[in-house]
Amino acid sequence: MSSRIKSWLRGATVACTLAMTSMVGASASMAPTFTLPSRSGDTVSLAQLKGKVVMLNFWASWCGPCRQEMPLLEQMHKRYSALGFTLVGVNVDANSKDAEEWLSKTPVSFPVLFDRESKVSAMYDVKAMPSTVFIDRKGNVRALHKGYKAGDEGEYLNQIRALLKE
Numbered sequence: 209m210s211s212r213i214k215s216w217l218r219g220a221t222v223a224c225t226l227a228m229t230s231m232v233g234a235s236a237s238m239a240p241t242f243t244l245p246s247r248s249g250d251t252v253s254l255a256q257l258k259g260k261v262v263m264l265n266f267w268a269s270w271c272g273p274c275r276q277e278m279p280l281l282e283q284m285h286k287r288y289s290a291l292g293f294t295l296v297g298v299n300v301d302a303n304s305k306d307a308e309e310w311l312s313k314t315p316v317s318f319p320v321l322f323d324r325e326s327k328v329s330a331m332y333d334v335k336a337m338p339s340t341v342f343i344d345r346k347g348n349v350r351a352l353h354k355g356y357k358a359g360d361e362g363e364y365l366n367q368i369r370a371l372l373k374e
Contacts, residue, residue: 236348239341240331244298244321247308252296252321254347261371262343263295263364266329269310270301271337273356278314280361284368285318291372292345298323300337342367344374 239262243253254262265281267274278297285295297320299307304322311320323329332341335354342351351367353360 236344236350239343239347239349240328242328242331244323244328247311247320247322252319254343257294257296257343258347259292259345261293261345261368263293263368264298264332264341264343265295266298266300266323266332266334266337266339266341268300268337269306274338275310275314276358277338277356277361278316280364282316282318284361284364285316288368288372289318293368293372294318296321298328300324300326300329300334340364342371344371 239254241254243251246252263281263284265277267278269275281295281297285293289295295318297316297318299320300323301307302324304324307320307322321328326334329339332339332349332352338356340353340356341349342353344350350371353363
């Protein structure tokens with residue numbers, strides 16, 4: 209592996225680790241619409257999910273914090289999906305085979321979409337891995353969480369519960 213790639217990977221890992229949490233203020237904005245290919249072979253659009261509380265989790269197979277939170281996300285999906293909540297993983301790897309390989313070892317039941325060119329990530333201003341966007345039933349972005357550290361799942365659960373109550 210070239211020293212340039214190694215340096216980039218070190219920087220990306222640091223960015224994952226140092227990412228800060230930021231919450232979107234009271235003035236919600238409409239979530240950018242998109243359609244992406246899914247792991248199951250079909251395409252999924254955000255419009256198909258209107259009426260549900262949506263948690264978009266942008267992640268990459270090379271991101272340590274992403275790997276750490278994935279089993280916790282699976283638990284949230286299983287616990288709240290019957291209540292009008294859906295979790296959607298948005299993988300940003302340029303080569304989706306990397307994501308598939310990692311998911312074969314850590315399977316999830318929620319939909320995983322592929323943003324190979326990072327176009328959707330750019331629409332959501334994703335600058336840290338992982339980044340999690342909460343969207344209310346009306347399609348408004350209500351919160352953005354950048355990065356992941358142990359314990360952040362409590363904030364996720366608070367957001368999910370609050371949005372489900374609305």
